[in-house]
Amino acid sequence: MYYPKSQIKTDLYTNGGEFVTSNDGVVYQGYYFSTSDGLYFTGRNPNNKPNFPLTLNPNPSLNHVSRTNVLFSGVDSYYDYPIGYNPTLSLNITDTSIPPSIPYQTIVLPTEEEYKVTEYQRYFVKKSNEILYIEINQEEYRRYVDQDPNVSYQLYTPFTLPWVISGNRNDVYNINKKTIERIQSNGSLPGFKSYFKNRYDQYFKYSTSSNLTTDGTEFLNESTGKRYVGLYHIHPEKGPMVGAEHIPQIHDYLIPVSGSNMDYKVNKMETQNSQNKNTKYVGY
Secondary structure (H helix, E strand, O other), X not given: OOOOHHHEEEEEEEEEEEEEEOOOOOEEEEEEEEEOOOOEEEOXXXXXXXXXXXXEOOOOOOOOOOHHHEEOOOOOOHHHOXXXXXXXXXXXXXXXXXXXXXXXXXXXXXXXXXXXOOEEEEEEEEEOOOOOEEEEOHHHHHHHHOOOOOEOOOOEEEEEEEEEOOOOHHHHHHHHHHHHHXXXXXXXXXXXXXXXXXXXXXXXXXXXXXXXXXXXXXXEEOOOOOEOOEEEEEEOOOEEEEOOOOOOOOOOEEXXXXXXXXXXXXXXXXXXXXXXXOOEEEOO
């Protein structure tokens, strides 16, 4: 059999269903070539043996057949198979979709508007088969709630948490702490309390105020350790400080007599920087 190159089309491929072998009617899957007179043969070209004659499949609806009744040809090694075809399993693996993603830690910082309303929503997922909590953003949360096939919603349970971030710092600390304890005591989120490491005033921010007065029952002077009586102001990031108004000169911090901030200076950025360096932040 000889055909000039101008009269043949080489390196064609069929996934099965188009042709059967002329001698026994077996559905053919593999490389083939065609001739100008309408004939089809197995193999990439006339030199790629064997060249069995092929006939158009009389039953083209038979597109999927088992490996045992499919004839493969034109393949000399694993690397000769077309991309997406697994010769071992005889399965079409053209589906190259990315497997569902797992959640990653995302800390969303409160907006100025949320500070004005004193609280914001935090979003989490819990891994179903272990005590593992991951904080995520609202968009990712919605994907888990909606069971988006692109995320591993079968493995993680989404939930939200209201988080108070402004007002009286001592009250904020206690409110958030009680919220966590209540949620954990319900039994649905065991070990959730440990996620916060007693930072129940996380992301707290003072509202700016000046010309305030304290009678000595509220604050200790950080420098002296004694109860402070007199005028004070509240800096939006540094918290309560000595003096009626904030000035550029150094002046003392005031530490509330009770509350979570007894052991360190109150500072929103200080709280943020205590997070893991590998954590992704979304800030405003």
